[in-house]
Amino acid sequence: MKVNSHSRFSWRRIPVSLKAIIAGFLIAAITVNVWLLLLFNLGVGAAAVAESLFLALFLWWAHGGGPPRSAEVARANTFRSVSLLPRQWLWGLIAAISFAATVHSSIVLLFRFVSYPVAAFRHGYDLSFIPSQSLRWVVVVISAASAAVCEESGFRGFMQQPIEQRHGVKVAVVISSFFFMSLHLTKAWALLGMLPIIFGAGMLLGFLAWSAGSLIPGMIGHFVMDVGLFAYWWTGIAGSFDARPITETGVDRAFVIACFAFAVSLTFVLLAISRLRNAPPRAHLNRTIRGSPLATI
Numbered sequence: 068m069k070v071n072s073h074s075r076f077s078w079r080r081i082p083v084s085l086k087a088i089i090a091g092f093l094i095a096a097i098t099v100n101v102w103l104l105l106l107f108n109l110g111v112g113a114a115a116v117a118e119s120l121f122l123a124l125f126l127w128w129a130h131g132g133g134p135p136r137s138a139e140v141a142r143a144n145t146f147r148s149v150s151l152l153p154r155q156w157l158w159g160l161i162a163a164i165s166f167a168a169t170v171h172s173s174i175v176l177l178f179r180f181v182s183y184p185v186a187a188f189r190h191g192y193d194l195s196f197i198p199s200q201s202l203r204w205v206v207v208v209i210s211a212a213s214a215a216v217c218e219e220s221g222f223r224g225f226m227q228q229p230i231e232q233r234h235g236v237k238v239a240v241v242i243s244s245f246f247f248m249s250l251h252l253t254k255a256w257a258l259l260g261m262l263p264i265i266f267g268a269g270m271l272l273g274f275l276a277w278s279a280g281s282l283i284p285g286m287i288g289h290f291v292m293d294v295g296l297f298a299y300w301w302t303g304i305a306g307s308f309d310a311r312p313i314t315e316t317g318v319d320r321a322f323v324i325a326c327f328a329f330a331v332s333l334t335f336v337l338l339a340i341s342r343l344r345n346a347p348p349r350a351h352l353n354r355t356i357r358g359s360p361l362a363t364i
Contacts, residue, residue, distance in 0.1 A: 091226020159284030162339030166288035168332035190255035211293035223276035244269030
């Protein structure tokens with residue numbers, strides 16, 4: 068009992084922001100890899116069913132269900148469990164789709180300045196062992212859903228929200244975005260030019276979660292983004308990028324269109340974030356509560 072009490076006391080003495088970083092990073096990193104374990108041990112069909120059940124249970128737990136019972140309300144608060152009004156749903160969906168378009172157009176622009184390193188992007192994402200195209204799409208969709216649910220819960224929920232309460236949204240978003248980027252540094256596609264895109268995506272998702280008071284719009288945007296990333300950039304099942312850098316082609320029509328798409332989509336993301344923040348107060352639950360799930364788990 069003394070050892071347990073000492074351990075509990077030591078955990079409680081850790082600053083809340085540091086606990087949020089540890090808990091958020093572990094929740095994101097561990098849960099997102101459950102899908103890979105299932106996929107390589109059960110096969111596509113069984114793994115997809117098992118992962119769907121896992122994600123449903125995870126969302127239920129993060130929303131406040133299950134143990135520890137003493138942290139139900141605090142966990143729901145950290146997860147940003149609120150009911151969105153129809154107007155918020157509209158702006159949330161606009162933000163989600165525009166966010167995905169912003170990320171993809173920024174990648175297109177990156178590889179109009181430098182050559183697209185196909186080998187790096189396809190490394191570790193070979194789906195040739197899967198016998199049919201339809202099953203490959205199942206893998207893509209479940210992979211995107213897993214990343215969206217687990218990473219948004221970890222980084223924009225359990226990590227960012229407690230830091231917001233103590234240091235403000237700007238500090239919290241920068242911290243969560245940094246660790247979001249750090250989680251992806253081991254990927255072969257995490258080239259120097261991709262790092263600001265990853266960090267920028269984290270910033271947009273962070274401000275979206277804060278402005279909406281909910282993780283749902285960010286999860287939708289993250290999912291749409293990752294479907295495109297997996298299907299096009301990483302596995303190539305939806306096609307391949309073959310445009311050459313503008314140093315070879317000059318500023319062509321495709322480059323101008325990509326610039327326009329980036330500017331318009333980013334404008335819509337920022338506009339949607341602003342409109343969500345100015346939504347009626349009754350759409351948001353009271354997020355100031357006593358206690359924290361980080362103090363009890």
